[in-house]
Amino acid sequence: MKRQPARSRLLLILLGVALLHAADPPPFFSEIGTIEAGLSSITGLRFKRPVPYGLLNKDQLRVFLEERIKKALKPADLRAEELTLKMLGLIPSDFDLRQNTVDLLTEQAAAFYDYNKKKLFVLEGSSGGMEERTALVHELAHALADQHFHLGKYIQEGARSDDGSTARLAVMEGQATWLMAAYLSKQDGGPPEVPDRMLDLMAESIQSSAREYPVFSKAPLYIRESLVFPYSGGMLFQNAVFRKLGRDSFSEVFTHPPLSTQQIMHPDLYLAHRAPANPPAPRVPDRHAFRRLAEGNLGEFDYRVLLSQYSTEDQGKALATHLAGSSYALLEHKHEKFPVLIYASTWDSQESARQYFELYSKILRGKWKTVEFESQAPSELAGHGGPGYFRTWLDGSTVNHIEGWKSRLH
Numbered sequence: 001m002k003r004q005p006a007r008s009r010l011l012l013i014l015l016g017v018a019l020l021h022a023a024d025p026p027p028f029f030s031e032i033g034t035i036e037a038g039l040s041s042i043t044g045l046r047f048k049r050p051v052p053y054g055l056l057n058k059d060q061l062r063v064f065l066e067e068r069i070k071k072a073l074k075p076a077d078l079r080a081e082e083l084t085l086k087m088l089g090l091i092p093s094d095f096d097l098r099q100n101t102v103d104l105l106t107e108q109a110a111a112f113y114d115y116n117k118k119k120l121f122v123l124e125g126s127s128g129g130m131e132e133r134t135a136l137v138h139e140l141a142h143a144l145a146d147q148h149f150h151l152g153k154y155i156q157e158g159a160r161s162d163d164g165s166t167a168r169l170a171v172m173e174g175q176a177t178w179l180m181a182a183y184l185s186k187q188d189g190g191p192p193e194v195p196d197r198m199l200d201l202m203a204e205s206i207q208s209s210a211r212e213y214p215v216f217s218k219a220p221l222y223i224r225e226s227l228v229f230p231y232s233g234g235m236l237f238q239n240a241v242f243r244k245l246g247r248d249s250f251s252e253v254f255t256h257p258p259l260s261t262q263q264i265m266h267p268d269l270y271l272a273h274r275a276p277a278n279p280p281a282p283r284v285p286d287r288h289a290f291r292r293l294a295e296g297n298l299g300e301f302d303y304r305v306l307l308s309q310y311s312t313e314d315q316g317k318a319l320a321t322h323l324a325g326s327s328y329a330l331l332e333h334k335h336e337k338f339p340v341l342i343y344a345s346t347w348d349s350q351e352s353a354r355q356y357f358e359l360y361s362k363i364l365r366g367k368w369k370t371v372e373f374e375s376q377a378p379s380e381l382a383g384h385g386g387p388g389y390f391r392t393w394l395d396g397s398t399v400n401h402i403e404g405w406k407s408r409l410h
Helices: 009-015 027-043 058-072 075-088 097-108 130-149 151-160 162-187 196-211 214-218 221-255 261-265 267-271 300-310 313-320 350-367
Strands: 053-056 111-114 119-123 290-298 323-333 339-347 371-377 380-385 388-395 398-405
Touching: 027 130, 027 162, 053 058, 058 097, 075 097, 075 290, 075 323, 075 339, 097 214, 097 221, 111 130, 119 130, 130 151, 130 162, 130 221, 151 162, 162 196, 162 221, 162 261, 162 290, 162 300, 196 221, 221 261, 221 267, 221 300, 261 267, 261 300, 290 339, 300 313, 300 323, 300 350, 313 350, 339 350, 350 371, 350 380, 350 388, 350 398
Parallel strands: 053 119
Antiparallel strands: 111 119, 290 323, 323 339, 339 398, 371 380, 380 388, 388 398
16 A cells, blocks of 8 residues: 655644634624625635634643654654654754644644634634734735635545645745735735745744744754744745635645645746656565555755755755655565665756756764765765665666665675
């Protein structure tokens, strides 16, 4: 049976957590009707029914995040997700993905729309200031989208692809962020859209405000970017599609979802319906001795972070743009239980593939404490480090990887 992708599932599951109703609502909940009318006037979409609301506190949020993980994600799947990220070099070998994700979301929560219970929650103790009011607009935008496009189903259908799941998350959070800004613009007497001068300021504000939180600041680059990208990158994507399609954009991104984070980062590819490539992961020797723990797709977002983490941010962004597509599989030996990661990336030219291949030795040295190269040929890297033996080879515009083998690879 084909295994579902492992990456990105934890964050997506936690976005659907069921939360607990608590004490009496603060006065700013009385503004819900006004906000709903404003969002409908911008999008042309009407609220089909009232949105229930309530309060929760930090302790309740943490308890329900923990319970949601237990109910929705098997320990084996969580292990596969964490192990894949570690073997890719995106998180440290001692990083506890489950605990840190719960800590991050508990730290940063201000409001939440639960698309399973169809209910909106605001963190208990809110003062009703501007931050809480804008969060309320954001969550009501989620509720509006859910009433028309069924967010739970939208996310579930995207679970067949890791990179596609991240893209769909960017649609959800990006549209809600864009609508929040457009609503505030309209309230201030401006146009019911996001002025260009505000976009970069908002993207920077999302980054800078997140950095103010201690747990977030200490998290690995990949985790930090995974939390921020859906809001900032998704907002810019929604804005680009809105500039082309107008009001139809609010429906289009749900009825015809983007297939990759590359389409989020480059909306012209989405509008041109250019799908990512899907190169097969390389075969391993004695493959019948292994079982698949997980498989899926890597996208421009993953490669941008990976390359930025072990080279420079400018180099990472520039090279990742040339990715055409990537796939991976996480294997485990049936008897000896050691994991092996296999993955392949296809690039838009042989030159781009070679640039990535030549940079990969630096990634290997960065993600493992010790690396011994037994071969550093023009089209092949092989040796030992980290979880075992590795082989990386260049084949035209495709780069293949096998990592974690327990004997020399030929």
